Amino acid sequence: MIHTRGLARSFKAKKTTVEAVKGVDIDVNEGELVAFLGPNGAGKSTTLRMLTTLLRPTRGSARVAGHDVLTDPLKVRQNIGYIGQGNSAGHAHRVLDELVSQGSFYGMPRAKARVRGTELLAALDLSDLAKRAGMTLSGGQRRRVDIALGMMHHPRLLFLDEPSTGLDPQNRANLADEIRRLRSEFGMTIFLTTHYLEEADQLAERVLIIDHGAVIASGTPSELKATLAGDRIDLGFAEADTAATAAARCEGFAGVKEVTLTGTRLNLAVGEGESTLPRLLRHLDADGITVTTANVHIPTLDDVFLALTGRTLRDEDEG
Numbered sequence: 093m094i095h096t097r098g099l100a101r102s103f104k105a106k107k108t109t110v111e112a113v114k115g116v117d118i119d120v121n122e123g124e125l126v127a128f129l130g131p132n133g134a135g136k137s138t139t140l141r142m143l144t145t146l147l148r149p150t151r152g153s154a155r156v157a158g159h160d161v162l163t164d165p166l167k168v169r170q171n172i173g174y175i176g177q178g179n180s181a182g183h184a185h186r187v188l189d190e191l192v193s194q195g196s197f198y199g200m201p202r203a204k205a206r207v208r209g210t211e212l213l214a215a216l217d218l219s220d221l222a223k224r225a226g227m228t229l230s231g232g233q234r235r236r237v238d239i240a241l242g243m244m245h246h247p248r249l250l251f252l253d254e255p256s257t258g259l260d261p262q263n264r265a266n267l268a269d270e271i272r273r274l275r276s277e278f279g280m281t282i283f284l285t286t287h288y289l290e291e292a293d294q295l296a297e298r299v300l301i302i303d304h305g306a307v308i309a310s311g312t313p314s315e316l317k318a319t320l321a322g323d324r325i326d327l328g329f330a331e332a333d334t335a336a337t338a339a340a341r342c343e344g345f346a347g348v349k350e351v352t353l354t355g356t357r358l359n360l361a362v363g364e365g366e367s368t369l370p371r372l373l374r375h376l377d378a379d380g381i382t383v384t385t386a387n388v389h390i391p392t393l394d395d396v397f398l399a400l401t402g403r404t405l406r407d408e409d410e411g
């Protein structure tokens with residue numbers, strides 16, 4: 093559904109050149125729900141704008157929904173839906189009329205567009221809002237109307253650029269349900285960008301992580317966490333000496349991959365945290381070593397990002 097090779101885009105800004113996207117290879121199969129995750133400025137929107145034919149690549153190639161973005165941009169547009177950022181500015185038109193206009197834009201007769209619009213509003217639980225002016229809607233309602241707009245022409249592939257930015261957690265969760273439903277009811281392929289870790293983790297079947305214009309990892313959230321981060325155990329001791337003795341005992345213990353000693357604390361990289369911890373505690377206890385605190389840390393996608401880049405996405409996530 094999406095296949096890019098060496099796709100790149102640079103921008104000339106004053107005397108410097110910004111390499112926003114540095115030659116990415118992306119493959120998304122029909123029916124997949126993929127999240128493109130990365131910090132601000134990583135190159136997500138630039139990639140999306142190239143895939144949706146809004147921006148010309150500097151180098152490389154991209155086939156989207158079966159057509160080449162450079163030689164057949166019109167065909168690409170006819171087969172995709174694009175829901176960009178910041179569509180939520182007020183619209184004076186009524187919601188259903190907006191949908192009908194969108195359908196007309198794609199060459200649908202008005203009567204047909206009205207039927208399609210009514211169907212979509214029902215499918216997205218928006219029928220009650222059909223006669224409301226766009227500008228009177230809440231942020232969450234507006235995003236769902238934006239999705240309906242993007243789906244008027246029956247696209248097989250939907251692009252969503254930061255769909256939940258600016259929404260409160262409740263509306264973000266509702267939108268996630270909606271996106272899952274689009275997948276299951278309409279069998280759509282969905283490619284969304286996000287800098288919300290939880291959203292990528294819970295919603296996407298596959299996550300592509302982008303940083304400084306390059307794709308640095310691709311996999312299911314659990315694959316990425318297992319291969320790139322792994323479980324950790326944190327142990328606390330009353331004295332630094334005890335911690336040092338415990339560190340020596342933990343080296344080479346079954347399931348322990350790495351031991352880091354910091355003062356009175358030990359941090360262990362382990363295969364399977366929840367099953368290793370009780371065995372480890374019994375082992376240390378048998379040697380007369382008293383552990384004062386113990387925690388198992390199951391990795392998040394932020395730990396994956398940290399392992400790959402040495403930086404955290406968490407600060408971005410608060411925004």
Ligand SMILES: Nc1ncnc2c1ncn2[C@@H]1O[C@H](COP(=O)(O)OP(=O)(O)OP(=O)(O)O)[C@@H](O)[C@H]1O
Nearest residue numbers: 103105110112131132133134135136137138139287
């Ligand atoms: N028109 C432009 N002129 C100059 N630089 C640009 C332009 N558009 C994007 N950039 C730069 O390209 C880089 C990637 O930007 P992009 O908007 O693709 O990032 P992003 O991952 O979508 O970030 P965000 O999460 O903030 O939307 C950034 O350094 C940005 O400043």
